[in-house]
């Protein structure tokens with residue numbers, strides 16, 4: 001390892017690996033560090049991604065990284081039976097094998113010329129005044145090392161420490177955090193659909209998901225608002241113990257338990273300081289409706305890696321220079337995410353009777369409108385049947 005690099009990337013998840021690859025392709029010297037001994041493992045993810053993202057980001061997903069191809073989504077109401085099926089571009093996609101997917105991305109970063117160190121835990125930032133000038137890390141050999149850089153790219157995911165050390169307001173409140181717990185189960189009869197269950201009984205401020213990983217294997221999980229977090233396992237077990245669910249999943253066996261946190265509030269107010277940017281889930285670039293963050297992380301990693309390399313190579317790495325990344329990202333993604341945040345905050349006010357009425361009156365075209373941000377016609381339709389929601393739903397229009 002050298003004493004200094006143009007760009008140091010912390011974290012070898014999707015955001016970090018693609019940032020390292022992009023920066024190295026631009027000609028920067030790049031070091032990527034991750035505390036894990038094996039990238040992608042343990043998995044802390046439902047592993048679903050939309051086909052529209054694969055096309056938009058021009059992703060090369062290897063067949064081995066795909067556990068199952070998905071042709072749409074089935075959304076269930078609180079009776080666990082009424083369902084809406086959508087088969088549009090947003091709901092078509094893949095359930096990945098993140099152990100393979102994340103490693104493929106890290107291989108690509110290495111092939112592009114990035115140096116990579118596994119089992120290296122970044123514990124602090126180096127600073128000169130307010131400028132970030134590198135990182136302090138504990139290596140596999142137990143040594144504490146200091147490495148200098150022109151730009152540090154923070155791609156640490158949901159438990160990011162460095163953004164806070166850099167002076168960014170990166171604390172997600174419990175209210176704006178979802179806790180996910182997931183069992184990988186066998187003996188689950190799967191369709192080629194992801195299944196999402198909305199019910200306050202089983203998933204307050206969130207949903208239960210069944211994401212197929214093969215013919216009879218699926219990720220079965222629950223994501224709930226942080227204020228209910230100590231009970232996430234309880235809610236998942238309660239769902240699995242329900243007689244209606246047991247009819248289908250009675251023989252299912254758990255082969256892995258996974259879980260983690262997802263910030264589902266607004267993206268960070270500021271993502272760059274002198275010598276430092278945050279990308280991906282570390283910058284709270286996550287969809288507030290479903291907690292999906294893989295492709296948002298890849299997109300931000302591409303922009304961040306390119307801007308970090310360009311700034312480092314030009315020797316211009318002030319907050320102002322690096323905020324070119326933030327400006328580009330916000331112009332592309334922020335408006336939609338803030339609209340989805342508004343939808344999340346509205347949906348969490350609905351009780352199960354409201355949800356039931358909505359499921360009985362909406363169709364797949366209405367759901368497509370909601371997902372595309374066209375709320376007004378759907379709100380109008382719901383209010384005809386459930387006028388008492390006027391105050392709650394007005395916020396959307």
Ligand SMILES: Cc1cc2nc3c(=O)[nH]c(=O)nc-3n(C[C@H](O)[C@H](O)[C@H](O)COP(=O)(O)OP(=O)(O)OC[C@H]3O[C@@H](n4cnc5c(N)ncnc54)[C@H](O)[C@@H]3O)c2cc1C
Pocket residue numbers: 010011012013014015016033034035036039040044045046047048049120121122123155156157158159160161179180181182221258259260261262279280281282286291292293294295297
């Ligand atoms: C239960 C659950 C289910 C989810 N399901 C989905 C889903 O189905 N679809 C979807 O799109 N998204 C899903 N997400 C969100 C998705 O997993 C994340 O948004 C995505 O992984 C973000 O990528 P990232 O590269 O920003 O961070 P991560 O993938 O979290 O990678 C961060 C990396 O940084 C490393 N790291 C952290 N701190 C340090 C440090 N100080 N020093 C060295 N290394 C460090 C970590 O070891 C890790 O490898 C889910 C999340 C959870 C918790």
